[in-house]
Amino acid sequence: MAVYTEVSDEDLRGFLDMYDLGEVLSFKGIAEGVENSNYFLQTARDRFILTLYEKRVREADLPFFLGLMEHLAERGLECPLPVRNRTGQALGRLAGRPAVIVTFLEGLAVKRPGAGHCRAVGAELARLHEAGRDFPGRRPNALSLGSWAGLFASADGQADRVAPGLAARTQAELDELAAIWPRGLPEGVIHADLFTDNVFFIGDRLSGVIDFYFACTDALAYDLAICLNAWCFEPDGSFNATKGRAMIAGYQSVRPLEPEEVAALPTLARGAALRFMLTRLVDWLNVPPGALVRPKDPLEYDRKLGFHRKVAGATEYGWEPVRETATSTASA
């Protein structure tokens, strides 16, 4: 739930005067997203989303994110396209914040995805990776292995307040992942936060991907590992291998995984679970009094991590070798 920043009538008018969007017909705060303030903006010309970037997004990273969306949209990926103002700028300032207008994407986020959704997300993720191949921007993943010890340290020894034993378990995981973290996997632009709220569907058709504000350069298979964590577990904590199989098959229908990516998948899935456990843990321990946002439960990802630790190989996530004849059969 968002909208942290209130926009005054004058500020809005002044900002929109720099654009060529026609008369404003509607402007409503959207109760979604936890990083930024988002407004639904209807003008005589079209529907848009106006985003104010709150302090969690580094302003220096915005050109990377906006350039990436433009790049991906040009290559046919359904994602928000930043709208340039009369002077050709996509990035402006509103109410003291960096601000951007992007095109509106139709579709609904599914809260309880089925295997069909997982297959579609897998395929879209691979398309995103392919479309990002020739994107010239680079942005190191600020929330990968190198940052996790620091994140854990900023929890300041209070992890056991959340669950007894969490501190020791997390320290052991950090040590082990530092030793076995895979290197040299195929890299490129990854979304890095492709949770269910960031993918829209109309009926069963995937209609768009949003929220590129964690996008970075990292191992492509790590992005798939994040999606397995985000989409393929049931509310009771169990991994749904049917959904995993659908997601990986969807991914491989566009971009088959390399053998070293398949081998690394269990480790990458542990890392992804640890990354979300740690950021949630820090948020959980740092809720300001009177906060308008409820933090997400870090233990959900601690439990997922427990599952990944017992996984022996990618087949347990539903991975199967790409059948050589699959493409010709499908198109027959």
Place this chain on the structure above:
Amino acid sequence: MAVYTEVSDEDLRGFLDMYDLGEVLSFKGIAEGVENSNYFLQTARDRFILTLYEKRVREADLPFFLGLMEHLAERGLECPLPVRNRTGQALGRLAGRPAVIVTFLEGLAVKRPGAGHCRAVGAELARLHEAGRDFPGRRPNALSLGSWAGLFASADGQADRVAPGLAARTQAELDELAAIWPRGLPEGVIHADLFTDNVFFIGDRLSGVIDFYFACTDALAYDLAICLNAWCFEPDGSFNATKGRAMIAGYQSVRPLEPEEVAALPTLARGAALRFMLTRLVDWLNVPPGALVRPKDPLEYDRKLGFHRKVAGATEYGWEPVRETATSTASA
């Protein structure tokens, strides 16, 4: 900021299956309104607002509110029109709550209204009163004089926690208003909550009125007194007589006030200020820990009440007699 109730994919699908609105293209929680959960709903046919009624709205009152909106919309007032489902029902259930789909109104709420906005609101309020004349429903005002002592009692002697002296000042006001509250004024349907967030404008044109969930049967001039409180004070607490004059003139351009309404205006304005001070006070003292909504400041209305107590007559709000020639001059 609202959206208290999350709607599951299955519940939404099941609910919308009862309507004939075409494929769902968008469904987003709106971060506005503090009483109910509101969603922006775009379908292949049109745009709508889906509202889930939270516990503060009495379910037994909903037929009055929905019938009133239908009545006013039929008479040309720009307000949300409840959409009936395939069985002819406007009121349904979703996620365990009473739920309604209404038509979407374009326009923006102004945060800092000018005199022009105030004039338009005054005229629209009078149009609402005229359009409501033949509405057969009746609903006593649950937040008028008879309820104030009870509201104050539920603050449980804690008013001085909010501001020293507030308790004694409020008790004196309650006693005095009980003695002088005007009776026998022209009555009808009033909106009773026409604050700036409930009126939309496109450019300078008033495009719609929303949120009829305090509407009731009461003195028409009391509704104008509420609007004077809500629209004509400046952020520094001073009353802006230019705005008051514009609002009253706007009202009288549609429905001239009776002499007894003019005489009662200062008392009605005190009552309106007291009503909002009291409900805000109770909310302020009853914020649950971890609440997602910040309560509004009761002292804003305590200060307005202080202004009204010193007002000697309606001219201080900007009231002027309707000039007999005004209509013919305007239409010349």
